[in-house]
Each structure stands twice: as C-alpha cells, then as structure tokens.
Amino acid sequence: xxxxxxxxAKIIVASALLLIxxxxxxxxxxxxxxxxxxxxxxxxxxxxxxxxxxxGRHLGKHLPGNPSIVVQNMPGAGQxxxxxxxxxxxAPDGLTIGHFSxxxxxxxxxxxxxxxxxxxxxxxxGTPAPERHTCVVTxxxxxxxxxxxxxxxxxxxxxxxxxxxxxxxxxHLLKATLGVPLxxxxxxxxxxxxxLAAEAGEVDAACWGWDSIKVTWAKGIQSGFVRPLIQTxxxxxxxxxxxxxxxxxxxxxxxxxxLRLGAQAYGPASIAYSLPPGVPKDRLxxxxxxxxxxxxxxxxxxxAKKSNLAVSPIDGPTIEQTVAELYxxxxxxxxxxxxxxxxxxxxx
Numbered sequence: 475x476x477x478x479x480x481x482x483a484k485i486i487v488a489s490a491l492l493l494i495x496x497x498x499x500x501x502x503x504x505x506x507x508x509x510x511x512x513x514x515x516x517x518x519x520x521x522x523x524x525x526x527x528x529x530g531r532h533l534g535k536h537l538p539g540n541p542s543i544v545v546q547n548m549p550g551a552g553q554x555x556x557x558x559x560x561x562x563x564x565a566p567d568g569l570t571i572g573h574f575s576x577x578x579x580x581x582x583x584x585x586x587x588x589x590x591x592x593x594x595x596x597x598x599x600g601t602p603a604p605e606r607h608t609c610v611v612t613x614x615x616x617x618x619x620x621x622x623x624x625x626x627x628x629x630x631x632x633x634x635x636x637x638x639x640x641x642x643x644x645x646h647l648l649k650a651t652l653g654v655p656l657x658x659x660x661x662x663x664x665x666x667x668x669x670l671a672a673e674a675g676e677v678d679a680a681c682w683g684w685d686s687i688k689v690t691w692a693k694g695i696q697s698g699f700v701r702p703l704i705q706t707x708x709x710x711x712x713x714x715x716x717x718x719x720x721x722x723x724x725x726x727x728x729x730x731x732x733l734r735l736g737a738q739a740y741g742p743a744s745i746a747y748s749l750p751p752g753v754p755k756d757r758l759x760x761x762x763x764x765x766x767x768x769x770x771x772x773x774x775x776x777x778a779k780k781s782n783l784a785v786s787p788i789d790g791p792t793i794e795q796t797v798a799e800l801y802x803x804x805x806x807x808x809x810x811x812x813x814x815x816x817x818x819x820x821x822x
Contacts, residue, residue: 504757506539508569512747513546513560515553515574516635517664521686522745523547525602525783526573529747529765532774536764541569549663552636553578554588561591566752568761571599576743576797581638583739583800584812594801597749597758598793599765603784605744607644607706608684608714610691613699615678620654620704620718629655633668633677636660640740641668643815644681644706647736648720650814651729665690672700679703683744684711685784692782708737732811735803742788742796762790 512530516522523545530543548556553574560572579593615630617623623630634642637660645658659677662668669691671677684702687695694700705711705719721733747765749758768774769787778785 504539504568505537505541508539508541510534510537510541510543510569510571511546512543512571512573513548513556513564515548515556515572515578517549517666518547519666519690520664521683521690522573522575523664523666524686524690524781525745528774528777528781528783529602529768531777532771533764533768536767536771538760551588552634552639552642554581554636554638558590560748560750561596564750566750566754568749568753568757570750571761572596572748572750573745574748575640575740576605576746577638577640577643577740579743579797580739580800581817583803584638584808584817586638586817592751593797595751596797597751597753597761598743598790598797599747599749599762600769600790600793601743601746601788602769602778603685603745603786604742604788605640605683605740606685606711607640607681607740607744608687608702608711608717609644609648609679609681609704609706610687610700611679611703612672612694613701614675617703618701620652620723623654623703624652626655629657630678631676632656632658633662633671633680634658634660635662635664635668638815638817640744641665641680641682643736643740643817645679646815647706647732648704651724651726651733652720669694681706684713688713689782706733706736707741708734728810731807732814735807735811738796739800743793746788746793758790765790 512526514523514526526545530545534540534543556574557578564570582589582593611617617626632645642658645656648654649656665682668680691700702714702717705714705717708721710719721730724730724733766789769785
C-alpha cells in the first residue's frame with residue numbers, strides 16, 4: 475500500500491470512529507433528563523394499553539441517557555385521533571411514540587380523508603407481536619359453533635371501536651364472505667369498554683387479537699362466559715387448533731381475497747409502535763434498537779410471561795415494508811373491501 479493510500483485509509487478509519495463516538499454522545503445528551511411519551515390510541519385497560527405500560531417500564535434503560543417513559547391514553551374515532559395527533563401535532567424529535575392499530579393506516583390506504591397522514595412517512599419502531607384476530611361470543615347468546623351462528627335467527631351484536639377499525643372491519647367481512655347474521659355497534663373507546671358492554675349484555679361478541687383477549691378477558695374465558703368462535707388469521711393460532719379459520723370456510727375467490735387482504739392489513743402492523751415523520755434518522759435507529767432490546771430484556775420477558783402476553787417481535791424496517799405493501803394493493807380489491815366494511819369516505 476502506498477503512503478498516500480495509507481494516509482487516506484487512516485483518515486477514513488478515524489472518521490468512522492469519530493462517528494461511532496459522536497452519534498451516541500449526542501443522543502445521550504439529547505435523551506438525558508427528558509421524558510418520552512407513548513400515546514396510546516385506546517382507553518386504559520385494553521391490550522394496547524397493557525403492552526405500552528409494560529414496555530414503558532423497561533424501554534428507558536435501553537435508551538442513552540435513560541429518559542423517563544410515560545403513557546398517555548388518547549382514545550376515540552377507532553384510534554384515528556391518536557394517529558392524526560402523532561402525525562400532525564407531535565414534534566419530530568423522538569420524544570413522542572405512537573401506539574395505534576395498523577388498521578388506521580389501512581384507512582388512509584383506502585382513501586379515507588379523515589386519516590390525515592401518509593402511513594409511509596411514519597417512523598416504525600416495531601411490534602411486540604403480530605395481531606392474530608379472533609372473534610369471541612358470550613355464552614348468553616347460546617351460540618357455540620359457526621354452524622349455530624349461521625343458522626341463528628338473531629344477528630349477533632358486535633362491539634367496535636369505530637368504522638375502519640379491525641373491530642368493525644372483521645365482523646363486516648365475515649358477514650359478506652360467510653353470510654353469518656350480525657350487526658356492528660360502533661363507538662367504543664377501547665376493548666376494555668367492549669368487554670364491559672358484553673358483560674352487561676349490551677353486545678354479544680367482538681373481534682380483536684386473541685393474545686390480548688386471553689389476557690385482558692381471562693376471567694371470562696376461564697368461566698366459559700367468553701367463547702372463541704372463529705379466527706380471521708391465515709392459519710390457526712396454536713391455542714385454538716379446533717376453532718375454524720374464516721379463510722378456510724370461504725367458498726369464492728373474492729371472499730378468500732378479501733379475507734387475505736384483511737389478514738395483511740390488520741395483522742403484522744396492528745400493534746406496532748411509530749414515530750411522527752421527520753425524526754432524524756440516527757435518532758430513529760436508536761429508538762428502533764432500544765425497542766428491540768426491550769423485547770429481549772429478561773425483566774421485560776419475565777413480566778410478559780407473568781402477564782401471559784405474547785412476545786414475538788417484528789422490527790421497524792419490516793413493519794415499514796409491510797405498510798408499503800398495503801399501499802400497493804390492487805385498486806379494485808381495495809374498492810370492494812371498502813364497500814364491504816361500510817367505510818364511507820368524506821365528500822371531496
């Protein structure tokens with residue numbers, strides 16, 4: 475190696491080492507003494523809230539400067555209020571993290587003007603586990619099987635967080651693809667409110683992630699008050715090998731395509747954590763690394779196991795790719811999907 479090339483190589487190595495030292499130091503200076511707020515799009519007591527509060531107890535120690543982590547609930551409009559707030563009103567400094575359903579992003583994909591954001595521009599930290607949706611029914615309905623539901627003369631009343639949300643979309647999709655009788659009661663602020671309404675006899679059923687249901691509604695499952703009726707995943711959950719899977723019951727190609735798109739839209743990114751657009755790339759990467767380190771933290775995992783919460787993390791870049799794929803969905807299929815879930819778009 476010539477002397478000139480050797481000097482150039484030394485400069486490159488020194489520059490690289492300088493970057494390695496400077497970036498973490500700057501990040502430590504930024505996060506030290508600060509508070510990171512996790513904005514949760516549902517009311518307290520539900521699965522999203524439970525995951526966020528548990529994560530908040532461990533995330534800070536994996537961030538340089540060990541900032542405090544607090545959780546703020548911002549329910550309403552099927553989690554749309556929180557998503558719009560994060561995108562439009564939160565400073566892009568890495569001190570605000572959003573936690574709302576990926577179904578909110580899908581509303582923008584379908585052209586919903588009340589979704590005032592571009593899902594491709596959020597920064598994604600990752601998800602503790604992909605959502606594996608299951609529809610459950612209360613024992614007071616007398617319905618125990620899919621066949622009994624199909625033959626029922628009384629439509630089951632499903633509790634929902636709002637139009638376009640997965641809690642609303644899945645019942646509508648099941649009605650359109652399998653012909654089961656149901657109605658959807660919109661407007662609950664969180665799944666905890668849906669549970670209370672079911673226990674009061676105001677609604678009969680609901681659809682959201684089984685890994686959340688089995689924790690937050692554990693007493694209902696153990697007592698037999700709550701029964702899993704049908705799964706909306708592409709494959710059965712390991713806990714539910716004998717519960718029918720909707721796509722396996724669908725007869726037409728259109729029905730199968732609608733259910734497959736639903737699984738993509740409401741599965742991997744359903745409980746992902748995100749940042750507002752414009753957060754500096756190095757700070758985004760630090761937060762992504764801290765999130766994944768939290769998912770492997772022995773204390774976090776021990777708490778998750780004690781709480782019976784699933785931890786099967788997907789990293790931020792993978793969630794980013796999943797969201798980008800939704801934006802490439804076939805327009806005709808999207809239009810039909812929108813018709814089925816009865817999502818009315820605001821007039822232009």
